[in-house]
Each structure stands twice: as structure tokens, then as C-alpha cells.
Amino acid sequence: MRPPDAREIRWFATKGTGTNDAVRMAKLLSELARTTELPFQKNRKLTSFWTLLQEVRRQRPGLLVMEGTGIFGGLVCLLSRFFLRVPYVFSSGDAVGPFIAAHVPIAGPIAAIYERFLCRCSAGFIGWTPYLCGRALTFGAPRAVTAPGWVLGGNSAVDREASRESWRAQWGIPQSSIVVGLLGSLEWNRHRQYGYGLELVRAAHRVKHPDLVFLIVGDGAGRKRLCEEAGDLLGKRIFLPGAVPLDQVMSALSAMDVASLPQSMDGVGLFRYTTKISEYAEACLPVITAPIPMAYDLGEGWMWRLPGGGPWEESYVSALVALLETLDREQIRARSAVIPKSLDAFQCEPQVRRVTKFIEEILEAEARHLA
Secondary structure, eight states: OOOOEEEEEEEEETTOTTSHHHHHHHHHTTTSSSEEEOOOOGGGHHHHHHHHHHHHHHHOEEEEEEESOOHHHHHHHHHHHHHSOOOEEEEESSOHHHHHHHHOGGGHHHHHHHHHHHHHTSSEEEESSHHHHHHHHHTTOSOEEEOOOOOOSSOSSOOHHHHHHHHHHHHTOOTTSEEEEEESOOOOBTTTTBOTTHHHHHHHTTOOOTTEEEEEEOOSHHHHHHHHHHGGGBTTTEEEEEOOOGGGHHHHHTTOSEEEEOOOSSTTGGGOOOTHHHHHHHTTOOEEEOSOHHHHHTOTTTEEEOOSSSTTSHHHHHHHHHHHHTOOHHHHHHHHHTSOSSOGGGOHHHHHHHHHHHHHHHHHHHHHHHO
């Protein structure tokens, strides 16, 4: 068996080729020579697993990089490490064990072992937050670097006022309304009986504020449930227009006045920034969220922090209703005014430079090990 070619880097995203995760990783590795994406199809995981493993066996790169932590992708990394002597680096925006356990509780113990094994056997970890880097290092990753992401959703320098009028007119939202909303993937957690935006729908049925409307942009299995929960408020006070193309995300956010970033106070939410925080900040949207570390570290003065263990809990929804009942344009302007013009953590080029040096030093270490 020939040794790995230390000059070659192969990478893939478990979310799928062409997704925002793939775009992220392509950019992070863009200053490194001889990098090639390996295709991965999320809806054909088993086929992608075998194809990936065969390609790694055939090409024998010096390093394999995975964006995401899906089990089929992770198995490719682990098998490549043990049987082909190809080291791997992986990147994640979630704590793997708690994330899987939140969706499939019975799988929690196995997921916890998988996460530790994936960290311990890796050559390094690229975390979306410093908290995730600390977790990976605790679980045995030999080194880590933080790359929290940047605005991917189109041009951030949009004409906000013109876009606001255009999107509100397209969706049938009164121009004079105060719009509280979110944009993201509307998946449904059967264990929690919750999907992003459900807290807004429930609040909409209870809030008496005459100027307030709710906008939930995105698609997924949870959208149908949200439409059902909205009932006769759908299209009147609650708007669920579906997804928008990635290059129109920043423009679409102009329709909102306040963004909701529902997070849980557990092993999932506590470690997150989420991909949307950089976009909400760029759009000058004050944010309603939970008292997670990110809300203190990045959100001084422009985030409201609500109590409760998660957005599915009554304590969270009640606090949300109380906040929204007294929300006015002056409060929104005051919080918008203190949003940093540019959050240093979410600048693209410094992240690319950090990851470039990180990968180069891993390749040098692996080359010395093989010598």
C-alpha cells in the first residue's frame, strides 16, 4: 500500500455538495494548494459512503477534511485513518452527542462515544465556536482552531429600505408593521415536538400588540406543523412564505425589524453561535435569544435574553409574550444602534488565514511522522 501523498487534500461536506456548508469549507481551504472536493449526497448517504471510501483508497491524500459530523462521513474518516493511514480533520457547528440525543434519545450514549472517538482519532478540529473547540480538545482532539463563519446569504450592502418594501409587498405584510421573525431550516424535532419558529407562532396567538406581525422564512418538515399551529392567523399575523435562495437571504432579512434566535440551555444550544448570527448582525437586527454564552460574549446591548430551558417551554414563551407586548420602535432603534458595524469574529479573510496555517502545520506534522 503506497503512503499518502502529503501534498494532496481531499474534503467533503456531509450536508451535501453545493450546500452552504460546502461553500464554507471551499472558502476556508481556498488558499491551500491541491485541494479537491469529493462529492457527497445527503439523500444517498450509504452510496456516498462507499464512493468516498473508494476514492480515498484510490487517491490516498495527505489529509481528509470533513465539514459536518454525520455518521456515514465520520465512518469514512475513521476507516481512512485506521486502514489507509490517511489523517483527517473535521469541522462542526454542534456538539455531536447532545445534538443526536436531542432528536433520538435512545441513540444518545452511542452518539457520545462516537463524538469522543471522532475527536480523539482526528488530526485536528475546526470549531464554529470557541466553546466547541474546548469540547473537542477535552475529548482528545490534538489541536483546534475556531472558524465561526461569515455572511453567505448574498450581498450584505443591500438597499435595506427598498428591499424592505419589496419583500413586505411580495409577502402581503403591511409596511407599517413591526416584524419579528427568523430565517432558517424549519426541521421538526419529534422528541421535543418543536421546530424553529413554533415559539413565535404560539406567542402570536397571545400577544395583543396591534402593530406586531411574525415572519418565519424557511422550509422543512416543520413548516407544515407551523402552518397548522398558525390556524386562522396564517397570512394575517403569521407569515410562512417558504425558503428564499441563498443569494437573497440578506435582502429578505430587510423585511424584519427584530430577529428571533431560539436556542436551548443544554448541550446543543449552549455551544452554538448558529450560522444566522452574522447575518442578523449585518442586517442590523436586534436579536431575541436565550442566555447562552454567545448572547453575553457577542450580544452586549443588542440582544434580549429570555429565561427558560428551551424555546418549547412555557417559561420561554411567556417571557417572549411579555417582551413583545411592550416592544416599540424606539426600543428597536436603540438596540440596533449599538450593533457593531462589523463583528470581528465573523470576518471571512482572517478565518481563511487561520485555517490555512492550521492545515499547513498539520500536514507538516504528519509528514514528519511518516518520515
